[in-house]
Amino acid sequence: MSTMTGKDKKFTEVAQNKENDTTINTSNKTVFETKDLNLWYGEDHALKDINLKIPENQVTAIIGPSGCGKSTFIKTLNRMVEMVPIVKVSGSIAYRDKRIFDPRYRVEELRTQVGMVFQKPNPFPKSIYDNIAYGPRIHGIKNKKVLDQIVEKSLRGAAIWDEVKDRLNENAYGLSGGQQQRICIARCLAIEPDVILMDEPTSALDPISTLKVEELVQELKKDYSIIIVTHNMQQAARISDKTAFFLNGEVVEFSDTNELFSNPEDKRTEDYITGRFG
Amino acid sequence: MDKNINVRDMIHKNKQSMNIGRVWEKMVPKVLLSIAIISILTTIGILATLTVETIAFFREVPILDFFTGTKLKPLGANAEFGVLPLLTGTILSTIIAMFVAIPVGLMTAVYLSEYASDKVRRTLKPLLEVLAGIPTIVYGFFAYTFVTPILRTFIPGLDPTNILSPGLVMGIMIIPMVASLSEDAMSSVPSEMRQGAFALGATRLETTWRVVIPASISGIIASFVLAISRAIGETMIVTIASGSSKNFTFDITQSMQTMTAYIVEVTGGEAPAGSTLYYSLYAVAMTLFVFTLIMNLLAQYISRRFREEY
Ligand SMILES: Nc1ncnc2c1ncn2[C@@H]1O[C@H](COP(=O)(O)OP(=O)(O)O)[C@@H](O)[C@H]1O
Numbered sequence A: 001m002s003t004m005t006g007k008d009k010k011f012t013e014v015a016q017n018k019e020n021d022t023t024i025n026t027s028n029k030t031v032f033e034t035k036d037l038n039l040w041y042g043e044d045h046a047l048k049d050i051n052l053k054i055p056e057n058q059v060t061a062i063i064g065p066s067g068c069g070k071s072t073f074i075k076t077l078n079r080m081v082e083m084v085p086i087v088k089v090s091g092s093i094a095y096r097d098k099r100i101f102d103p104r105y106r107v108e109e110l111r112t113q114v115g116m117v118f119q120k121p122n123p124f125p126k127s128i129y130d131n132i133a134y135g136p137r138i139h140g141i142k143n144k145k146v147l148d149q150i151v152e153k154s155l156r157g158a159a160i161w162d163e164v165k166d167r168l169n170e171n172a173y174g175l176s177g178g179q180q181q182r183i184c185i186a187r188c189l190a191i192e193p194d195v196i197l198m199d200e201p202t203s204a205l206d207p208i209s210t211l212k213v214e215e216l217v218q219e220l221k222k223d224y225s226i227i228i229v230t231h232n233m234q235q236a237a238r239i240s241d242k243t244a245f246f247l248n249g250e251v252v253e254f255s256d257t258n259e260l261f262s263n264p265e266d267k268r269t270e271d272y273i274t275g276r277f278g
Numbered sequence B: 001m002d003k004n005i006n007v008r009d010m011i012h013k014n015k016q017s018m019n020i021g022r023v024w025e026k027m028v029p030k031v032l033l034s035i036a037i038i039s040i041l042t043t044i045g046i047l048a049t050l051t052v053e054t055i056a057f058f059r060e061v062p063i064l065d066f067f068t069g070t071k072l073k074p075l076g077a078n079a080e081f082g083v084l085p086l087l088t089g090t091i092l093s094t095i096i097a098m099f100v101a102i103p104v105g106l107m108t109a110v111y112l113s114e115y116a117s118d119k120v121r122r123t124l125k126p127l128l129e130v131l132a133g134i135p136t137i138v139y140g141f142f143a144y145t146f147v148t149p150i151l152r153t154f155i156p157g158l159d160p161t162n163i164l165s166p167g168l169v170m171g172i173m174i175i176p177m178v179a180s181l182s183e184d185a186m187s188s189v190p191s192e193m194r195q196g197a198f199a200l201g202a203t204r205l206e207t208t209w210r211v212v213i214p215a216s217i218s219g220i221i222a223s224f225v226l227a228i229s230r231a232i233g234e235t236m237i238v239t240i241a242s243g244s245s246k247n248f249t250f251d252i253t254q255s256m257q258t259m260t261a262y263i264v265e266v267t268g269g270e271a272p273a274g275s276t277l278y279y280s281l282y283a284v285a286m287t288l289f290v291f292t293l294i295m296n297l298l299a300q301y302i303s304r305r306f307r308e309e310y
């Protein structure tokens, strides 16, 4: 792991300068709004002029071929992308009424509001219980009874309670990949975030586990705004309300999922969803 | 590319000239095995000698007297062979060393693995390894001529030779070992695990403390135990800086002798073969060996027992 403090400063400064002359109007129906967002890995221009409004309480899918910047985009939303030391960003991102690069807005606070589920299940090498309780604990919840309730509620929320309720003290690594991924979702739910980012959460799972996670996503959107990266177009069509099609770091098209799949405006979108490339 | 190169033919030709190579190939495991056997036999030989001579010692000095005796007076008419003064010397110096090496080593490891940039880590780690390569006699000299005088300005009652100063310096000597092994353990924790914590709003400190250290605790504890075993076996520093008083005391400002320093003293003093003094060497060496063996077994057990599965 490398430090992010040095880069951190440069990162926020670049973004800050832009923000001073950009006023952002966020309606309460939008959770994220990006304005002229650009991102570079060193010289590699990975995101180009991204302007998107992500709606509240809906599932927004990000689709596009490998390497087009999907992961980079959602990792920028919770500033996890800054873990890579060579990253530079310009433009601005508003999360509700907060500018996420504003130094007064702590990155830990952002990530408490904006949870993330990763491509490869990454539970901690701890018991199932401790995995779920980790988030609440670091945010100061110590009471055992309260934690018990949070653990049960989160595991139920992630549709895995019945499978693990008798083995809460076992190591999470004893579970199957699909179960581990739902543990990770439960871990994310335990601190009751506002937005959940999911980076190809089913790409490492078998079809049955995939189906379970997809159903779960449908269930979760009542309480959460979800942004899900997938390179599986059927999945995007099945579970999302809005879809953004990324290509070479640009947003080619962003509209209602039905619209985008049945009646794409851009030729490149059409080529992609009909399987002509990607 | 030369179109006339026929790889298949070339390989076929080479194959025929490789018969000698094949004989050699067959001999290699046998040669390696005999070399391995030599080193095993040497170890067994040393152990056998230790055991035989130790038994001879216990014929002259009852084993109970040896392990419970608080007086060590190997020379003169009424020689007494209680090992407790040496044991306290060894244990106290080890404890003092651990008070230095464990916290500093662990914090260094945390810094290197979790905070330092790649560049800083790439410079600091080799430096640490240089520190680990300094001969212990240099540390001994450093303890005696540098650390002790400084300590004496703070602690007026400190003897010119004492167990405190070599204990501290031994700790300094062991820092690189703890730091390096713990750093290896921590940096082998997959970065996905850290990301899982960061994504929940954990700070770097919370991530280190609640995820990385628990996930690598077996390696960290194993490094502590190896460090202890190193301190127990350390010889030169204590021989030089702690003198040779065979006091049975817990006062770390006084001169004490460790098991290792005793062995240095007695072997240097031409103990006549067959004398009790001569045999006592083996009994002390055996005790020392059992101590470090237990520590090494413990380290192995811990790293197996507490291995976090991921
Ligand atoms: N850590 C990194 N360092 C340098 N370049 C990166 C890094 N991560 C991604 N990239 C580059 O950024 C581009 C977008 O990658 P990514 O966001 O992972 O795409 P996707 O998730 O759509 O497959 C790719 O060209 C990739 O090579």
Ligand SMILES: [Mg+2]
Binding pocket: A070, A071, A072
């Ligand atoms: Mg990706």
